[in-house]
Amino acid sequence: MKKVSLDFLKFQFVLIAIISFSFSVHAQKSELSVEKIMQDPQWMGNFPSNIKWSADSRTIYFDYNPEKNTSDSLYKIELNNTSKISKVSLKEERNILPAYGDFNKSRNEKVYSENGNLMLYSVKSGETKQILELPEAISNPKFLANENKISFTAGNNAFIYDRKNGSIQQLTNINKGKAKEKKDEDLSDKDAWVRNENLELLEVVNQRKTEKEDREAYNEATSEKKAFQFYLEDQTLSNLKVSPNTKFATFKLISREDSKSTNVPNYVDESGYTVDLPARSKVGEDKTKVKLGIYNFEKDTVYMLDTSQLPGITDLPDYTKDYPDREWEEKEREVAPATVYFSPNGKAAVANIRSKDNKDRWIVEIDLESGDLKTLDRQRDEAWIAGPGMGYAYYGGASMGWLPDNKHIYFQSEATGYSHLYLLNVKTGEKKQLTEGDFEVFNPQLSNNKKSWFLTTSKVDAGERHFYKMPLMGGKMEQLTTMEGNNRVFLSPNEKQMAILYSKSNQPWELFLKKTRAGAKAKQLTKGQTEAFSSYDWRxxxxxxxxxxxxxxxxxxxxxxxxxxxxxxxxxxxxxxxxxxxxxxxxxxxxxxxxxxxxxxxxxxxxxxxxxxxxxxxxxxxxxxxxxxxxxxxxxxxxxxxxxxxxxxxxxxxxxxxxxxxxxxxxxxxxxxxxxxxxxxxxxxxxxxxxxxxxxxxxxxxxxxxxxxxxxxxxxxxxxxxxxxxxxxxxxxxxxxxxxxxxxxxxxxxxxxxxxxxxxxxxxxxxxxxxxxxxxxxxxxxxxxxxxxxxxxxxx
Incomplete structure (x- = not known):
């Protein structure tokens, strides 16, 4: 027998090991495949979404699709039989009270708009009735301090509906377009020359012009004073709000210049032709301008807020230091007023204003008589203002408002490095931090009785979300959810029950029900995973x-x-x-x-x-x-x-x-x-x-x-x-x-x-x-x- 060297045997062993390892790598199998996991998500199951409550707190509504239709339908679970999930009929769906609208202080009535009409819901009777219909669509109805009166907007104007006598009062006179035709001094040199030449050549035209001007002057001199008329010109009206005491209204005027956009060609349009899809513009093309106005009803006039005196309005960002060869002009930065908030009695108002470069956010008090601004809080970030509850320029969305005492406002700030909830006394300027720690606060809301907060935080862990209750002026937060993961809580209107949309890292969203108490047990209401999905042991x-x-x-x-x-x-x-x-x-x-x-x-x-x-x-x-x-x-x-x-x-x-x-x-x-x-x-x-x-x-x-x-x-x-x-x-x-x-x-x-x-x-x-x-x-x-x-x- 031929003698084999030890080195050769070692080489063969290593070679076999490499081949075996390579084979084992490619031989690894899985119950899963790309085709399986990337198919229509319906294979995974049926999971609830868009949770909402009935106004009487007896029924939970949600989108669901057990029948595997093209899209979800509305389903419900009634609290008197939580084991039954029923599909909502179209008739019942039409009669469900919408989530938007405005409750009165005692929360026994709710006003809202539906199909452009003014609707009133009674909690006691459970009945809804239409109380007003106008040629123009009604929107944004609100109970005023005198709850017999309801403010609303229609077209570009604000109105009051008096429930006692059914009368309607128009508060504003805001009109589209320009106040008058162009005067001679407003014309371009070319247009003025053409007009003057025409009047010199045509005697009858010139005579009629003179007679028209004489009539207008006589009428103006002899007629009673007309109501103030405000014209939008080339601007768009937004966020028209009436103060609860009906003395003022605030609104935003938005002007937009056309920006150069990039069209996206669709090569497979059903027409068989290449069709350009309208798309966005590129960075640097933001030409939107926003102004904030106050309509004073007693003075019958409008004045625009002057933001030029905001502290730091001319501050340059730190990054300009990286360009020493460039001359930077310290000039007033453009701002974007987001939202105005009236105090409950209507005597005061605050606004959330951001710089368009998003490095500053000012919370200001508005002197409603003069339009002067007083800065209550300035948040500056050399990067950019953001974080939970901070809102967005132009669009609002910040966690902000008034307490019922007409003295304190609440808002969120990242002043400590995490987004927390604050109170500020507009009378004294005193600011109080209600939550603190290395965690963030999400969606704080006042309880119905205005004595507590409900809020979600990441206090337990950055990777978890839990729901809490906290005293109005701060104090110990009572944790109301315990399941590890994310607890998205939807409080019933009477605040006695919590519908919880819950999931874990390896379990999709399901609906649970729990009484609004720390020690209560959560009950699972839905279980939507298919057998095909749940049969795999998801990590x-x-x-x-x-x-x-x-x-x-x-x-x-x-x-x-x-x-x-x-x-x-x-x-x-x-x-x-x-x-x-x-x-x-x-x-x-x-x-x-x-x-x-x-x-x-x-x-x-x-x-x-x-x-x-x-x-x-x-x-x-x-x-x-x-x-x-x-x-x-x-x-x-x-x-x-x-x-x-x-x-x-x-x-x-x-x-x-x-x-x-x-x-x-x-x-x-x-x-x-x-x-x-x-x-x-x-x-x-x-x-x-x-x-x-x-x-x-x-x-x-x-x-x-x-x-x-x-x-x-x-x-x-x-x-x-x-x-x-x-x-x-x-x-x-x-x-x-x-x-x-x-x-x-x-x-x-x-x-x-x-x-x-x-x-x-x-x-x-x-x-x-x-x-x-x-x-x-x-x-x-x-x-x-x-x-x-x-x-x-x-x-x-």
């Missing part, structure tokens, strides 16, 4: 924190494979939207991606899903960590997450991929272009490639305007770093995307072509917008992503 991700390069502890979800399936490869998922939370303990908005991560883990991959800098839920510093540099800390957090996996979970540094959509697609591109040593493969879906081409509202907050701050825009845009591509890149994009335009990836592809890059490919989806809707598109996209990772990370 509950491990919630971890790892240390970033700057010492910050970064939250993440971790999906680990079984030890015998582990292939040494890792995939990093990057959530979209930037300001969004996904490393939490409830059912993810990214449910398809969640299921894909289960599939990847079955196949041996380790998956990490990071709430990188810029994500929601972790306070002001986390939110603004990306200011002036997207692709900075938000990307380094991904890199540090990979280092954590290598050090703690035995991941091969040569087997790391990354993927994500929208903002996640942007980060994927930056990762593939600037961190080639970390990421071998990446799938960038519906990605922003150049922030100078994205919208104004989002981009200008984080990067300022490109013309003002080109440093921020350039260092944040992947297209400038495309030469760094070394790994395998998949780009996928919907061709009718009116959010992140298809143009973004077209420009990037040309850049990659010019750079001579080879290891990239593009998948196009002709019928898809930013959020895909067709199962076939989802399936095709994720088959490509899986193929990319299998071939790039596993095959030698």
């Amino acid at each position: 509950e991700p491990e919630f971890i924190k790892f240390k970033a390069e700057d010492g910050a502890m970064v939250p993440a979800r971790l999906y680990k494979p079984e030890a015998n399936a582990k292939n040494g490869a890792a995939v990093v998922f990057v959530h979209g939207a930037g300001y969004l939370q996904n490393a939490h303990k409830w059912w993810s908005l990214y449910f398809r991606e969640y299921m894909f991560h289960n599939l990847l883990a079955d196949l041996g991959y380790t998956v990490i899903d990071i709430d990188y800098r810029g994500s929601a839920g972790y306070g002001r510093d986390w939110r603004t960590g990306i200011y002036r540099h997207m692709g900075g800390k938000d990307l380094s957090d991904q890199v540090d997450g990979v280092k954590y996996l290598i050090d703690n979970h035995d991941i091969d540094p040569e087997k790391v991929g990354i993927y994500g959509g929208s903002y996640g697609g942007f980060i994927t591109l930056m990762a593939m272009f600037t961190e080639a040593d970390t990421f071998k493969a990446g799938a960038a879906l519906r990605s922003v490639t150049d922030w100078a081409h994205y919208n104004h509202g989002y981009t200008s907050n984080i990067l300022n305007e490109p013309a003002d701050d080109p440093i921020a825009s350039r260092r944040s845009s992947p297209i400038y770093f495309a030469e760094g591509l070394e790994g395998d890149l998949l780009i996928a994009h919907g061709m009718v995307d009116v959010n992140v335009h298809f143009q973004d990836v077209v420009r990037l592809s040309q850049r990659l072509i010019e750079l001579g890059k080879e290891d990239w490919e593009m998948a196009l989806y002709p019928v898809e917008d930013h959020g895909f809707v067709e199962p076939s598109s989802w399936t095709d996209e994720y088959r490509r992503i899986l193929k990319l990772f299998n071939e790039s990370l596993l095959e030698e």
Whole structure:
């Protein structure tokens, strides 16, 4: 027998081990498949949404679809038989009291508009009756301090309906267009010359003009004083509000100049022709102007508020220091008044005003007689004002209002680094913080009796949401929910019951019922998972924190494979939207991606899903960590997450991929272009490639305007770093995307072509917008992503 050397035997053993490992990697199986998880979501089950209560607090209504129709229908559960779920008839649905409208102080009547008519609901009788119909649609009805009177708007004017005698009083005289025809001095030189020449040539025309002017002058001199008329000219009226004492009204005037927009061509329109879809303009194209006016009924006049004296109105942002060669003019910044809030007695009013550059928010008291402003609170952020309860410029939406004492207002602020609830005494200026700690407050609301607050917070954990009750002037918060995850509470009108939309990280949303007491037990009312969905043992991700390069502890979800399936490869998922939370303990908005991560883990991959800098839920510093540099800390957090996996979970540094959509697609591109040593493969879906081409509202907050701050825009845009591509890149994009335009990836592809890059490919989806809707598109996209990772990370 021929003698075999020991080295040769060792070589064979290693070779067999490598072959066996390679075979085992590709032999890993899963109950899941891309085709299964990307099919119509109805395969998962039927889950409630849009929860609302009947006015008598006896019935819960919600959207549901047990019959698997094209869209959801309205269903109900009555408290006297919570085991029964019934479909609501069209007749009953038409008679359900809408959630909007206004209750009186004793909450036994509610006024609202329906089909343009004024409606009144009685809680005692449960009956609704129409009390007023006008030629113009009625909207925004409110009980006044004298509850026998109801204010409402119709057209561009405010009215009062007197319930006792049925009379209607028009309060304002606001008209479209201009007050009069152009006077001679208003005409252009050309038009004035043409008019004067015409009058000189045609004697009859000139004589009639003179007679008309004489008649108008006589009528004006002999007639009684007319009511004040206010003309909108080329502006739009918004947010017309009447004070509870009917002495004043406030309104916004909005003027918009046309902005240059990017059309999105639809190549598969049903007409057979290419049709341009109207889309947004690019950052820097915001030409909207907003003014706030007061209509004084007693003086019968209007005056516009002057914001030029707001403290810090001419302050320059800090980033201007990065441009020492440029002259910056200290000038009055444009502002966007959001909403006016009248005190319950109508004698005082406060307004929420923001600078258009979003670096300042002023809460001001308005002197309703003079229109003068007194600043009660100024919030300044050198990045941008945002966070829970802070609202938006132009649109309002802030958590703000008055207490019943007519002295205190409430609002939210990030002054401590987290969004908390505050009170401010408008008489003394004293400010009181009602909640405090390293957590955030969401949706605070006054109780019916105005003695308590109901609010949701992240006090237990940043990845959980619980509902609380707290005394009006502050104090101990009583936790009313206990289930780990997210508890979205919908209080019954009488505040005795809580309908809770609840989910865990591995369980979709279901409806629960609980009495509004801390010790009460929650009862599950719906159970919608299909057998096909529930038969798989969906992972509950491990919630971890790892240390970033700057010492910050970064939250993440971790999906680990079984030890015998582990292939040494890792995939990093990057959530979209930037300001969004996904490393939490409830059912993810990214449910398809969640299921894909289960599939990847079955196949041996380790998956990490990071709430990188810029994500929601972790306070002001986390939110603004990306200011002036997207692709900075938000990307380094991904890199540090990979280092954590290598050090703690035995991941091969040569087997790391990354993927994500929208903002996640942007980060994927930056990762593939600037961190080639970390990421071998990446799938960038519906990605922003150049922030100078994205919208104004989002981009200008984080990067300022490109013309003002080109440093921020350039260092944040992947297209400038495309030469760094070394790994395998998949780009996928919907061709009718009116959010992140298809143009973004077209420009990037040309850049990659010019750079001579080879290891990239593009998948196009002709019928898809930013959020895909067709199962076939989802399936095709994720088959490509899986193929990319299998071939790039596993095959030698």
